[in-house]
Amino acid sequence: MQGGYNTGKDVSLDINGPYGPIRIDKIMKFDSKPKVTNTEITPLNGQTDELMIPKGWTGTFEVERTDSTLDDYWARFEADYYNGVSQPPCYITETIEEPDGGSSTYRYTNVVLKLEDAGSKEGDKTIRQSVSFTARRRLKV
Structure with missing residues (x-):
């Protein structure tokens, strides 16, 4: 927080994949957007x-590569696909430290990375790597 405003340093992410936590040391940027259909x-x-119907979320994050975490995740995803293994979805938990001293936590569900x-x-x-995701919902935790 700086002068009562949130900055990117106020945000932390926990990413849980189908085989456990995906621990990324240096997440440099995180972006998320709701998807809607307007009628x-x-x-x-x-x-x-105008009717606005929520259709999930999309987003991206950028990572400075400090180890093989993302490469290994993708290698496992590909191997599962070619071996006929259905991979369960992931989820992302986003925690934001608020300027008033509190915190807000949101969980993205049914995430596909x-x-x-x-x-x-x-x-x-x-080496900067990038990941996109889609999520079914973003729930307040």
């Missing part, structure tokens, strides 16, 4: 109403 209804009087980028490998540069 316009315009009766003969011309006064349009996708390794978007295993990272560019260059001399004298760190």
